[in-house]
Amino acid sequence: MEIYYVICRALSWGLLIGFFLGGFKLMAGRKEYTEKQVRASKLLLAKITGVVKYLTILTLILGLLWCVYFLILGCAVPGQAEYATNMSQLIVSVLTVISIIFAFLEFVRRTDDR
Template sequence: MKKIADRFAFILKYITFLLLCLGFIWCIYFLILGAVMPQKTDYANSMSELIVCVLTVISIIFAFIEFSRRTND
């Protein structure tokens, strides 16, 4: 069971980093969109908040799995 948990944590780590990088790129896109098109500022702000919320939940899940895995050592 420990091998499976270690393998899952390893995969989840890279998925989390990938999603964080993609979220960063999208947030920069929406920042530029809000700056270039002032009428889209509310939309860009809402989308950026949504991206940050989703990435926060993903990061919390990753942190919980890492914490659980390391306390079993």
């Protein structure tokens, strides 16, 4: 756990420093892109978002399936109720992260459409 804590702390500092340095760079000036480069990046983002959408749907369906399984397991075998609850919580937390990533990509894609 100590190694995981150090990694999370280092990533947090890296994100904070990168965020503020990126903000300063953004305020300093913008790079101009050609229309061809803008179209190519929008097309790539649309393709990536499409793939991520289907992967998100797949993981949500699989998550629902396994959460129902663990619900039934917890009801049918009372000795396994705590295990089933822990597994369901783990599945839901992973699905939440995946859904947040998908929502962010959709937000970026729709913001670029304006």
